[in-house]
Amino acid sequence: MPVTRTPIGLPRLDAAALAELAARLTPRDYEILSHLHQHRVLTTHQIQKIFFNLPQPTRRRLGILHAFHAITRFRPWTAYGGGSAPSHWILGRAGAAVLALKDDTTIAQLGYHPDTAMAISVSKRLGHQIGVNDFFADLHHHARRTSRQAEVGAWWSERRCAQLWGDLARPDAFGRWNENGRQLDFFLEHDTGSETLTKVIAKLADYANLAEATGISTPVLLWLPSRARETNLRQRLTSAEVPVATAVHTTIGDGPAGPVWLAVGSEGPRLRLAELGNAWPHLGRAAGSPAGADEE
Structure with a gap:
């Protein structure tokens, strides 16, 4: 029987994985995912300002969402400060999948594609x-x-x-x-x-x-x-x-x-x-x- 492999770097979006993720998501998590979908990218500090009071709970929750591939991140290089900027977060494939399920639609109808989502990381408009x-x-x-x-x-x-x-x-x-x-x-x-x-x-x-x-x-x-x-x-x-x-x-x-x-x-x-x-x-x-x- 042939084995279906998930491409490197992409999570397997089977029913069990999505059910486990959905069981762990809070209403605030859904709001974070929705904001990332609507507004393309948010920094850790922006997410804290919108949803949290302190840095530690913000980083902890983002870490959990990242571990489940609900969100992903990048750190753009900046000439100011001599290094990379803070973490920038975008919607991940699993996050898009649970948003689609919540809205009784599909990932395609949601308008999400991982390459399009990640495109902001190299955009001049970042x-x-x-x-x-x-x-x-x-x-x-x-x-x-x-x-x-x-x-x-x-x-x-x-x-x-x-x-x-x-x-x-x-x-x-x-x-x-x-x-x-x-x-x-x-x-x-x-x-x-x-x-x-x-x-x-x-x-x-x-x-x-x-x-x-x-x-x-x-x-x-x-x-x-x-x-x-x-x-x-x-x-x-x-x-x-x-x-x-x-x-x-x-x-x-x-x-x-x-x-x-x-x-x-x-x-x-x-x-x-x-x-x-x-x-x-x-x-x-x-x-x-x-x-x-x-x-x-």
Whole structure:
């Protein structure tokens, strides 16, 4: 009788192995797997910010998931610090299989392929993706440790946004932030400084087209790498057809949830993320979620 061999490096995904894995998974584990599937890659520190309180339990749980091939990891080389970066985690084949079983679908219908998942490890957009995920990990972290009633109500990936609105605009992410009874829906443009300011500003025309098509003006947040770049951008962008606010990458204080945002056309003061709606009172009901954002 011929013996079926599993390729080197890939786990055997038979029913018994998947049943054992499923029996060990907690609701938080499923959330981790789902986030990795949706957002491609998360560092150990980002996973801790979103799901855990301390480093040791984070590493311990990730180690268990890794041992069962639910997740896999890589450590990209970095010129800064003279070595490799922290562990970067992506969804593994077994993790994709249990997600598919949970959703009563197949791995193929889930849209998972191990080569595609691992492609982020060599992508030129890895740093950009990590930056976008840092933004939302910091919001999660703030929500979990603040005395304010706060939560990340939505975090949609670039891929999901493109599927819904890509013919008009391609944000890096769509988010919803709730804090103390206030809610703000927004598109995120995570700027690394690699594009000219002319190109960054030109993107706003796409959001204006989306607002015209949907009848809803969703704020666009420009998350910039330096104060100098923000100053230069604001000097060139004195008004916009859609609500726009700028801030500089920071993890100090409350991070992106804090009073770091300045609406285009305003001289200040800077507002908390949840308060940004105050900057555009004239929009009224026209501001909010773009078409499809409330559909799950």
